[in-house]
Amino acid sequence: MSWLPGPAWLFCPADRPDRYLKALTVADIVVLDLEDAVAGSSKELAREHVRQLVAAGSYDRDRTVLRINGTASGEFAADLDVVRTLGLTRVMLAKAERASDVESLEGLEVVALIETPAGVVAVEDIAAATNVVAIMWGADDLVAGLGGTSSRFADGSYRDYARYTRSRCLIAAKVYDRIAIDAVYMDIPDTAGLALQCQDAAAVGFDVTCAIHPSQIEVIRTAFTPTAEEIESAQHLIDSVGTDPGVTTHLDRMVDGPIIVHALRVLRRAGRTGA
Numbered sequence: 228m229s230w231l232p233g234p235a236w237l238f239c240p241a242d243r244p245d246r247y248l249k250a251l252t253v254a255d256i257v258v259l260d261l262e263d264a265v266a267g268s269s270k271e272l273a274r275e276h277v278r279q280l281v282a283a284g285s286y287d288r289d290r291t292v293l294r295i296n297g298t299a300s301g302e303f304a305a306d307l308d309v310v311r312t313l314g315l316t317r318v319m320l321a322k323a324e325r326a327s328d329v330e331s332l333e334g335l336e337v338v339a340l341i342e343t344p345a346g347v348v349a350v351e352d353i354a355a356a357t358n359v360v361a362i363m364w365g366a367d368d369l370v371a372g373l374g375g376t377s378s379r380f381a382d383g384s385y386r387d388y389a390r391y392t393r394s395r396c397l398i399a400a401k402v403y404d405r406i407a408i409d410a411v412y413m414d415i416p417d418t419a420g421l422a423l424q425c426q427d428a429a430a431v432g433f434d435v436t437c438a439i440h441p442s443q444i445e446v447i448r449t450a451f452t453p454t455a456e457e458i459e460s461a462q463h464l465i466d467s468v469g470t471d472p473g474v475t476t477h478l479d480r481m482v483d484g485p486i487i488v489h490a491l492r493v494l495r496r497a498g499r500t501g502a
Contacts, residue, residue, distance in 0.1 A: 228404050228405070228406065230336070230360055230406070231406060231434065231499065232255050232256050232290070232435075232499075233255030233256070233448070233499050233500060233501075234255065234429075234434060234435045234436065234447060234448060234451035234496075234499060234500065235254055235255045235435075235436070235438060235444045235445075235447040235448040235451070236254055236255060236256040236257070236258055236292075236408070236435055236436070236437045236438065237250045237253065237254035237256075237257055237258065237437070237438045237439075237441065237443075237444060238257075238258045238260050238264060238294075238411070238437060238438070238439050239257050239258065239259055239260060239264070240260050240264035240265050240273070241259050241260055241261050241264070241265055241273035241274070241276055241277055241293075242265050242266075242269045242272050242273035242276055243276075244276045244279070244280055244285075247259055247280065247285075248285060249441070250441065251287055251290060251291075253441050253444045254290075254438070254441075254444055255290070255448075256290055256291070256292055256435075257287070257290060257291050257292070258291075258292045258293075258294050258319055258437060259277065259291055259292070259293050259294065260294045261273050261274065261277070261293065261294055261295055261296060261302070261306050262294050262295065262296045262297075262300075262302075262321045263321070263368075270302050270305070271305070274305060274306065274309045277293065277309055277313070278309065278312075278313065281313045281315075286313075288315070288316070288317075291317070292317050292318065292319050292338055293306075293309075293310065293315055293317070293318050293319070294318070294319040294320075294321060294340070295307065295310065295318050295319070295320060295321065296321055297320065297321045297322030297323070297324075297328075298320070298322075298324075298328045298331065299322070299324075300321075300322075307332075310335065315335075316334075316335055316336055317335065317336045317337075317338075317360075318332065318335055318336075318337055318338070319337075319338040319339075319340055319363070320332065320337050320338070320339055320340060321340050321342070322340065322342055322343050322346065322368065323337075323339040323340055323341060323346050323353055324343055324345040324346045324349060325345070325349050325352070325353070326349065326352040326353050326355065326356045328353070329353060329356045329358060329359050330356050330357075330358065332358060333358070334358075335358060336358060336360045337356070337358050337359050337360065338359075338360060338361040338362075338363060338406075338408070339353045339354070339356075339359050339361070339362055339363070340363045340364075340365060341353070341362060341363065341364045341365070341369075341392070341396050342364065342365030342366075342367075342368035342369050342372075343368065343369060343372045344369070344372050344373060346369075347369070347392050347395060347396075350362065350395055350396055350399045351399045351402070353399075354399040354400055354402065354403040354405055355403050359403070359405055360405060360406060361400070361405050361406035361407070361408055361435075362396050362399060362400040362405050362406070362407060362408065363396070363408035363409075363410070363435075363437065364392050364393055364396040364408075364409075364410055365410055365411070366378035366379075366385070366389045366392070366410050367413070369388070369389070369392060370386075370388070370389070373388060375388075383414070383417070383420045389410075393409070393410070397431065397432060397433060401432060406434045406435060407432060407433045407434050407435070408433065408434065408435040408436070408437060409424070409425070409428040409433040409435065409436045409437070410436075410437070411436075411437050411438070411439050412424055412436075412438075412439075412443065413439070415439065415440045415442065415443065418442070418443070418446050421443055421446050421447070421450075422446050422449070422450050424436070425446065425447050425450030425451060426450045428450075428451075429450060429451045429496065436450075436451070448500055451496060451499075451500055452496065452497065452500040452501075452502045453493045453494075453496055453497050453502060455502075457493050458493060458494065458497050458502060460490075460493075461489075461490035461491070461493040461494050462490075462494065464477055464482065464486070464487070464490045465487070465490055465491065465494070468482055468487075470487055470491065471487075472487070
């Protein structure tokens with residue numbers, strides 16, 4: 228995985244360039260959105276704002292992912308023309324449904340957004356595409372595609388279809404060494420629920436959670452940051468037994484390969500979040 232930025236990403240509508248510049252000051256990556264965050268009547272205006280940001284030198288190519296409309300959308304061709312004309316290299320493809328969708332974006336690094344039933348079925352093939360750098364899943368478009376109306380129970384926990392999709396996308400991403408991005412948390416004031424979801428995301432191997440509001444950024448970053456005690460414990464383990472000890476003991480506990488991997492990942496997360 229050659230590209231692994233910090234864990235707190237933020238969606239920002241492309242027709243609001245003032246918000247984009249503010250988003251860059253707080254988020255690890257800004258997902259500048261030409262898709263759902265922009266009304267149909269404002270799509271061309273949003274594309275023009277992207278052109279203006281690039282022309283002004285305000286578009287941060289290292290820390291921006293441009294979300295473009297899906298290949299079946301009437302907006303896809305115009306979005307792709309902007310990408311090619313401006314020489315942008317990193318996009319998020321909405322509603323990715325087959326490997327050919329991302330393979331058609333030759334020369335681009337693609338964050339594939341899995342948010343349709345067809346996308347879920349094809350996620351392994353999509354993740355295997357050589358220009359895919361990350362896999363994200365989305366609950367709400369998916370439940371709409373299933374003919375349903377709700378991705379969560381009243382207590383905030385995911386319904387079975389969402390847990391299945393989340394797990395499948397995570398595993399596909401890890402099989403092919405892609406960044407695994409967890410879905411957004413729609414209830415903006417519920418920071419406690421967001422924190423719990425992000426803590427679980429970090430524990431099971433997700434690399435990123437996307438925010439939809441700047442107030443969610445620090446909640447996400449904190450949840451992905453190991454505690455001082457976790458960092459100290461991981462570092463002490465590595466310092467004591469090394470990275471290839473076979474089976475041994477440390478502080479009266481058995482240590483083998485997987486335990487070493489867990490410790491190294493704690494230290495890697497700490498490095499990504501600046502802990």
